[in-house]
Amino acid sequence: MAGVVGLLAMAVVREAGAKLGAAIGEQVMMLCGFKEDLEDMKDMLESMAAVLKDAERRSVTEESVLLWLKRLKNAAYDISDMLDEFQDKSKSATAGKMKTMLSCFAIASKISMANKMKKMRDQLRKIKEGHEAFRLTPDSTPYNEHHRPDPRETTSKVIQSSIIGRDKERKQVVSLLSASDEEDTVIVPIYGFGGIGKTALAQLVFNDTQFRGYDHRVWVYVSQVFDLKKIGDTIISQVSNERNKNEYTRENINGRLCDLLEDKNTLIVLDDLWETNDFHLNELKLMLNTKGKIKVLVTTRNEDVAKKICTHKPYVGLCHVLEYN
Numbered sequence: 001m002a003g004v005v006g007l008l009a010m011a012v013v014r015e016a017g018a019k020l021g022a023a024i025g026e027q028v029m030m031l032c033g034f035k036e037d038l039e040d041m042k043d044m045l046e047s048m049a050a051v052l053k054d055a056e057r058r059s060v061t062e063e064s065v066l067l068w069l070k071r072l073k074n075a076a077y078d079i080s081d082m083l084d085e086f087q088d089k090s091k092s093a094t095a096g097k098m099k100t101m102l103s104c105f106a107i108a109s110k111i112s113m114a115n116k117m118k119k120m121r122d123q124l125r126k127i128k129e130g131h132e133a134f135r136l137t138p139d140s141t142p143y144n145e146h147h148r149p150d151p152r153e154t155t156s157k158v159i160q161s162s163i164i165g166r167d168k169e170r171k172q173v174v175s176l177l178s179a180s181d182e183e184d185t186v187i188v189p190i191y192g193f194g195g196i197g198k199t200a201l202a203q204l205v206f207n208d209t210q211f212r213g214y215d216h217r218v219w220v221y222v223s224q225v226f227d228l229k230k231i232g233d234t235i236i237s238q239v240s241n242e243r244n245k246n247e248y249t250r251e252n253i254n255g256r257l258c259d260l261l262e263d264k265n266t267l268i269v270l271d272d273l274w275e276t277n278d279f280h281l282n283e284l285k286l287m288l289n290t291k292g293k294i295k296v297l298v299t300t301r302n303e304d305v306a307k308k309i310c311t312h313k314p315y316v317g318l319c320h321v322l323e324y325n
Contacts, residue, residue, distance in 0.1 A: 005059065005066060009073040010052045016076040017045045019083045021224045021274070022194065022301075037117040041079065044124045048072060051136035058136070068130050075123050082116050087194065154271050156219035158203045166197070170204045177267075177295045178210065185289050189273075189298040189306035198299040202269050205297055215264040219271065226275035228283055229253060235268065236260065254287055261292035273300045273309065281308050 020042040024035060052069075059066040176188045190198045211217060218238045220231055232253035239260045268288065275281060288294055300306050 005069050005073065009069045012073050012076040013045055013049050013052065016079045017042060017049060018224065019080055020045065023083055034113065034117060037121060040121055041124055044128050045076070048128060048131055050138040051131055053139045054137040065134060068127065068134065072127050075120070075127055079120055082120065086113055153221045154199050156203055156206045156269065158207050159200065166201060166204055169201055170208060173201065173205045173297065174208055174210050177297060184292065185294045185296065185311060187285065187296040187298060187309055187311040189300055189309055191300050191303050191306035194301055199271055202271055202297055202299050206267065206269050211267045214267050216266040218266065218268045220269065221271050222273045224274045226280055228280065228287065231284065232257060232287060257287065258290045261290040261294065264292040266292055266294050268294060268296045270296060270298045273298050273305060274302065276302065276305055278308060285309065
C-alpha cells in the first residue's frame with residue numbers, strides 16, 4: 001500500500017507542478033496578480049518532489065512518512081483541480097469580449113481564487129515543514145529532468161476544424177513573416193491565453209502555400225522545459241532527414257545548422273515557448289541566426305517572452321507582436 005501511495009504521489013505532484021508552471025506565464029494569471037502565489041507553490045512542490053523517492057522507501061516502515069505522502073498527494077490533487085477550474089472559467093470568459101473578461105471575470109473570480117491560493121500556500125508550507133523534519137534525502141535527478149511523455153506535444157498537422165474563421169489571421173501572420181526578404185532571420189511571435197488557438201494558427205501558417213516551396217520547413221515543440229540542444233537537434237534531424245546518433249555539443253549544433261541552412265529558405269515554428277531568461281532567449285536567437293533566409297514563428301502564452309524573442313528591427317513589420325485574442 002505504501003509503495004502505491006508513493007508512486008501516486010510522485011505522479012500527482014509532477015502533474016500539479018507542470019500545471020503551475022503553465023499557469024505562471026498566462027496573461028490572465030498575471031493580470032489577476034497571482035504570479036507570486038503560483039511561483040511560491042511551484043517552488044515548494046519542486047522542493048518536495050526532490051525527496052519523494054526517499055519518502056517512498058521510508059513510508060514502508062514509517063507510518064508518519066506514509067501519512068505525509070498522503071497529505072502531499074491530496075494537496076497536489078487540490079492544486080490541480082483549482083487550476084483546472086480557473087482555466088475553464090478563463091476559457092469561457094475568453095470566448096466573450098476581452099473587456100468583459102477583465103472586468104466581470106477578474107472581479108468576480110479573483111477574490112475566490114485568492115482565498116483558495118492562500119489556503120493552498122499555507123497547506124503546502126505546513127507539509128513542506130513536515131518533510132524538513134523527516135530529513136528526507138533529495139533525489140540526484142533534477143526535478144525538471146524526470147523524463148516522461150508530454151501529452152501536450154504538438155505537430156504540424158492541421159486539424160480541419162481549426163481552419164474555419166482563421167483565414168484573416170493566417171494571412172496576417174504570413175504577411176508579417178514575409179515583410180522583408182532582405183533580413184536573414186525574421187522572428188514573429190504569437191502570444192495569448194492558453195486554449196485560444198495559437199498552435200492551430202501556427203499549423204495553418206506552416207502549411208500555407210507561401211512556404212511549401214521553401215527548402216526546409218521545421219516544426220519544433222519547445223515545451224516548458226527549455227533545452228537549446230534539443231531544439232537544435234530537432235531542427236538538424238528534420239532538415240537532414242537523419243536521426244542524430246551523435247551527442248552534439250552546442251558548438252557542433254551551431255556549425256551544423258550554418259552548413260545545412262546556408263543559402264536556403266527555411267521556415268521554423270517554435271511552438272509553446274515558456275523560457276523567460278534573457279540569456280537563454282538570446283542564445284536561441286543567436287543559434288537561429290545563420291547565413292540562410294530564416295523565418296521563425298513562435299507561439300507563447302507570455303507577452304514578455306514574445307517581446308523578448310521578437311527580432312529588433314527599425315520598422316514595425318518585424319517587431320510586431322501579433323496579439324491573438
